[in-house]
Amino acid sequence: MDRKLERIMMRIGGGWNIVNGLLTMFIYSPWVKNDIFTNMSGDTIGLNFLSENLNVFVMTYSLLFIAIGVFNLYLSTRMFNDDIAIKIPIWLITFGIISYLSVDIISATLFIVSGVISLSKNKALKLKYQ
Numbered sequence: 107m108d109r110k111l112e113r114i115m116m117r118i119g120g121g122w123n124i125v126n127g128l129l130t131m132f133i134y135s136p137w138v139k140n141d142i143f144t145n146m147s148g149d150t151i152g153l154n155f156l157s158e159n160l161n162v163f164v165m166t167y168s169l170l171f172i173a174i175g176v177f178n179l180y181l182s183t184r185m186f187n188d189d190i191a192i193k194i195p196i197w198l199i200t201f202g203i204i205s206y207l208s209v210d211i212i213s214a215t216l217f218i219v220s221g222v223i224s225l226s227k228n229k230a231l232k233l234k235y236q
Contacts, residue, residue: 107227107234109185112220116182116198119216123175124183124211130168138164174201185224190231195224 139161170225178201198221206214 107188107231109187109189109224109227112224112227113185115216115220115223116178116185119213120175120178120182122212123171123178125175126213127168127171127175130164130171135161135164135168139145187194188231190228191224192228195221195228197221198224201229 139157142157142160156224185191185194198217202214202217202221205211205217
């Protein structure tokens, strides 16, 4: 059974995760570091630590998205035709739910739909080989 649709959706989702991580790293992170607390002075040194901690969180979040995007691109190369993949669809649905909870609707839609299609093709392949 052809798994081209799942691979395409996984590649689009992985690419979107990488783009999302890069946008977060290069656009949102400098804004957090420089412009979120504009009225900082020597008396508000505590806000500087808050700004730095928030910037570290944003950078970690963006690197995590880039790593997950690369991992999803790698997994898209591991989906073979006429092969029953069990762990990859479970990962896709799990990451789709995590993306939904982090309000990344594009990734959530792509990964959940891809995981459900892959699970349904797994069931068809099981019935075919019985």
